[in-house]
Amino acid sequence: MWKLPLTKFSNMRFPTPVALSWIAELIGAEVIGDEHALAGGINEIHRVEPGDLAFVDHPKYYNTCLQSAASFIIINTKEVSIPEGKALLVVNQPFDAYTAIVEYFRPFQPAVKPVSDTAKIGAGTYIAPQVFIGEHVIIGRNCRIQPNVTILEHCVIGDDVVIQSGTVIGSDAFYYNTKKDRENWYRRMLSCGRVVIEDAVEIGAGCTIDRGVSHDTVIGRGTKIDNQVHIGHDTIVGRNCLFAAQVGIAGATTIEDGVVLWGQVGVNKTLTIGKNAVIYAQSGVGVDVEPGKIYFGSPAEDASIKKRELVWIKRIPELWQKVMNS
Amino acid sequence: MWKLPLTKFSNMRFPTPVALSWIAELIGAEVIGDEHALAGGINEIHRVEPGDLAFVDHPKYYNTCLQSAASFIIINTKEVSIPEGKALLVVNQPFDAYTAIVEYFRPFQPAVKPVSDTAKIGAGTYIAPQVFIGEHVIIGRNCRIQPNVTILEHCVIGDDVVIQSGTVIGSDAFYYNTKKDRENWYRRMLSCGRVVIEDAVEIGAGCTIDRGVSHDTVIGRGTKIDNQVHIGHDTIVGRNCLFAAQVGIAGATTIEDGVVLWGQVGVNKTLTIGKNAVIYAQSGVGVDVEPGKIYFGSPAEDASIKKRELVWIKRIPELWQKVMNS
Amino acid sequence: MWKLPLTKFSNMRFPTPVALSWIAELIGAEVIGDEHALAGGINEIHRVEPGDLAFVDHPKYYNTCLQSAASFIIINTKEVSIPEGKALLVVNQPFDAYTAIVEYFRPFQPAVKPVSDTAKIGAGTYIAPQVFIGEHVIIGRNCRIQPNVTILEHCVIGDDVVIQSGTVIGSDAFYYNTKKDRENWYRRMLSCGRVVIEDAVEIGAGCTIDRGVSHDTVIGRGTKIDNQVHIGHDTIVGRNCLFAAQVGIAGATTIEDGVVLWGQVGVNKTLTIGKNAVIYAQSGVGVDVEPGKIYFGSPAEDASIKKRELVWIKRIPELWQKVMNS
Known part of the structure; x- marks a missing residue:
């Protein structure tokens, strides 16, 4: 098997x-x-x-x-x-x-047809019209790949995976060599890694998951991802995570099992978000988050501290009044 | 008619x-x-x-x-x-x-061709190449559906509607039954609702509008939506609303007529934003908003209160100085 | 040449x-x-x-x-x-x-095939399956246009350009004439401008770049753009800029050479961001930014001022204590 x-x-x-x-x-x-x-x-x-x-x-x-x-x-x-x-x-x-x-x-191999002959697709898997599947892609059993999805070369998809329309799996990493003394400052590192999506993962519409530069980008078993989520190169996402819409995760970050990211959260590169941590909507995570913690804010910090801070800000006028009257 | x-x-x-x-x-x-x-x-x-x-x-x-x-x-x-x-x-x-x-x-019906035979398309409507139109879709008259748009089964589109490239109408809801004592914590609620788009709505490129779980997601007459906007399942959007780019609206929320959401605004689920309210850019709306109000911030609150708060924050050093000198 | x-x-x-x-x-x-x-x-x-x-x-x-x-x-x-x-x-x-x-x-010309006969495509350029290329598009040499990209009519792409999957070049501007005394409040300004992408630009997956209303939207030589970036109509982006994922730029803004925008930054319309400025992640730029400056926050301001402000907020409880004890 x-x-x-x-x-x-x-x-x-x-x-x-x-x-x-x-x-x-x-x-x-x-x-x-x-x-x-x-x-x-x-x-x-x-x-x-x-x-x-x-x-x-x-x-x-x-x-x-x-x-x-x-x-x-x-x-x-x-x-x-x-x-x-x-x-x-x-x-x-x-x-x-x-x-x-x-x-x-890994010489560049131009695709000549929408679904490559070298792709392997498991039994019971539905591939909708207008899906692109590149060379050497492997897709497991009982998956549903919706219209206008793009799965690029060498990516690996497990069993029981759902990928909704417009999503791109295996785009190249945003990872550049910078030298400001030449005409074009930035030169792309060629991406030779893959995207590996484990069993029972579901990915919404309009998402983009970049392949690793030289490693794999991995989405762990049972993780569910809403629409318009971006996951950068070489990021490792654990099992049973939940990412709401418009979340963005930069490259080479580690998201452990059971993490919940609410809508529009941004996560910086090369961080670790510990097991079962929860990040509230629109937060910007710029530091490691310990397991089980709840974070909030941009920059994000412990949600209880952040909430107290919001209350303190509300009290500045009162404080001003006290000082004026003293 | x-x-x-x-x-x-x-x-x-x-x-x-x-x-x-x-x-x-x-x-x-x-x-x-x-x-x-x-x-x-x-x-x-x-x-x-x-x-x-x-x-x-x-x-x-x-x-x-x-x-x-x-x-x-x-x-x-x-x-x-x-x-x-x-x-x-x-x-x-x-x-x-x-x-x-x-x-x-509503058994799953795999699409076998890009434009379903059961779809009804009105006179004067232009369907570009590489558009996907699912089973039982209804599209009105004088619409323009641009290349690489996906309109999934059972969705209904009115007259004079424009849908720009890459947009997905009718993706499945991000709505899960959660039980943490099994291997895969999250099991998807099947979406059997539709997306209903009324007359004269215009939707930008790269948007995603989820179908209702069991109801309809509705975009009201004359509403205009910029690029990369996400609208969750069962959300009801009124008439003549204006949503700027990268707005995200979670599920089962009600946006009344004439509401303006500026860029990158996030709106939580099951809220109501009242008629003609305006939400400034990047705000995160987590509570109901009364009609005609202007909101700002993450979390969003009345913009005049929020602006005063930003001024108060600027005065903390002055306050500190006063206290030190007293 | x-x-x-x-x-x-x-x-x-x-x-x-x-x-x-x-x-x-x-x-x-x-x-x-x-x-x-x-x-x-x-x-x-x-x-x-x-x-x-x-x-x-x-x-x-x-x-x-x-x-x-x-x-x-x-x-x-x-x-x-x-x-x-x-x-x-x-x-x-x-x-x-x-x-x-x-x-x-500029009468509307419905496309009848995925790659228009009037498009000009340079030597060495790879067009993947399922790419849409509209009328009068010009693409230079040695480009790579990945699957499910949409390039709409009249757009111009230079040499050595990479455009990743799902990206839309030349969508119509989000620009409306508003009159609230009619049934449909908003009427679209027809977009008759183009998108012009200079040499050595690389654009990620799932991006949307709107054409100018009557002018051009321009992406300058050597600029690199990550996934899910939105660039509005008539915006002029300079050379060697770097935009991280999920950045959104509204219409008719000018981004000068060498500017860096980190993830999820939002930029308002008709602004200028000066040469080599850097905007930190999730910032919301609502005013002009001088060359070489570093900005942060929503609303964004000079990053050093903003960072001091975050420290001052942390000191409110201490200040409160001092006042209570005095």
Whole structure:
């Protein structure tokens, strides 16, 4: 029986492990370290794992990258100390090198028909007219995919999933390399991750869920999402969450099981919202939220503190009066 | 001449009135009361009418449901006092019974073509390429339906209506039965209501308007809606309203005639915003708003009070200074 | 080599200059001034240029319109003093006259196929399945237009542009003539402008960019836009801007080069946000922002002032205590 590969996120793995010397030739790099070592895949810095390649091009982040789980660092300097068992791939433009590797292993494949021949669709699943399903998409059983939905290449959808009209699954990450000394400041990191949607998830109309840059964006089992919700790249959403309409979640954030986000909530990138936390409508979450907490406000904080604060604001005129009369 | 059936909202009516005994057999219920009584339709609790079935499964809401306009209550207890002229249908799982009735009368019909043969489209109406129009949709005269619009089954559109690209009319309600002692906490209430859009309404691009759960979502004559607006299930919008971009309105709310909602306003569920009220941009409306009032803030309150409050906040440092110097 | 016509915005120009007497006959107007003068095009008041027609129907705006760059004023009075070198076209209903002129020169052309034969698409550009491309659209080279994108008539897209799924380019402006003494209060201004997207712009999924009413909506070179962003009619966005998800910008606003808008920011109409300004998430911009400034809050103000204010609010209880104890 087909099962979602969720115990291990399937980021941008190479088909087989690849010798560092081969990678070095592809990107024109000098290897410092063991050139016979084998790389398993490539990842951006937030989601690297042992055996991965990662890249860094700014001195400010050299150390973070070297100390990350990545085994092989594409970098534009030799003047760093290399942690035990790691290797450097030294190039002038690490970003271009990253792009070249991704393009080699995941070349852009233009779709030629609305529903790709390489897509696998489970028994009992209804695909409405005018749905787009890209290459290598996997959809489970008993799903309902409504008209004008777009499911882009390599995305994985579980069983009993509902996706309403106009929703886009697997759009590219909004993730750029910035250099203000060139004509176009921003260059896109190619997205080679996927979107993985577990069983019994329901997604409303007009939503957008970006694929991971090099990892997966995951929506956990039983989570329900209202209309016009945006979920950024590499975000991991737990099970049985409830997101009301027009919620927006930036990239690489973790939303644990049972979290409730009310309408128009915004969540910043690379945060964690703990299990069963509740965020009231229109709040802007800019910090981690502990499990079970209720948050409110923009910027959001503990709802009971925020509510007291609103009462205190109402008392300023009274306070003014007291001071004037004293 | 075809006219919109707006004097009486056409919720989930049965084709003909149905004997309670027949319903009881369908859902395996014990009838307490007159089993020869005839039920006209089924409705969720916010919009029930005499002759309707409704259901309740939590003791907290038993009384609300029994005292509602519903004539026949699907319930999981016998230990309640039954109002004069009403009857109970006792089952273990009222939610499952509700679902079974809806599925019997409104079985899911997979669309097989982009524009259904059962849809009726008035003279002078332009349907662009790549529009989806579901079963039993009715569209009036001289409308303009732009590319990539989705109009789902049973929705009704008046004359002189404009719907811009990417908009979805008739997506399912975001309305769940919650029980945290099962693997998947949330189970969707099937939506058997419609969206009814009156004459001269104009709807922008990328909007989503959910159908009613058991009733209709209605957009009143002459109302104009900007891009990326979300309107929840069973919401009734009056005539000549103006909603700016990215407004979100939750379910079962009533917006009276002439209301103006500026950009990114959020409105909570089951509220009433009175005639000609104006809500300033980004406000979050969590309480009823009286006719003619201007509201602002998140949470929103009377705009003149809110503006004074913003001035008072600016005076805290001055107040601090006074206290320090006294 | 094809180049974007960006030095001069191509608003609603007539094919050749048109004699005022001919226009007068078309709309049944009395000419006050030189009826042999030649009009070059028609524009709404925010974007008029010399040689243009403009219209005004409310005494409150007579003077603004007469003193604007417009050469020829469609107006419902003779009791105004006419600036040197200008002429009036006097009618009872200037709005209807404006509509008649636009409809004559830009009659509605129903699309009959998903990709129009009059569209021009550059070499190396990929158009995915289920994309709609309207009449007279121009798309440059090496673009990627993803599934279920809608690009409406007359829009112009540069080279190396990416547009992700579900996005709508060229929807009509949300811009109405209001009169509350008729059954339908709001009548739409016909949109005869375009959307012009310069080279190397990237636009996320589920965005909506409205065409100008009589001018162009412009997205400058190298600007990157995340998912579910709304940009109103006649807005001019500079180069190398960065807009995060769910940003909304109202009509006829100017965003200068290098501006960063974080998630869910709202920007009011007809403002200017200066070069390299940064607006923090969920802010509501209701006033002009000077170049290089950082703004925050709803309503937005200088972020350092706003942050101090948040600290002052936290100190109210302490202040209260001091006053009570004094």
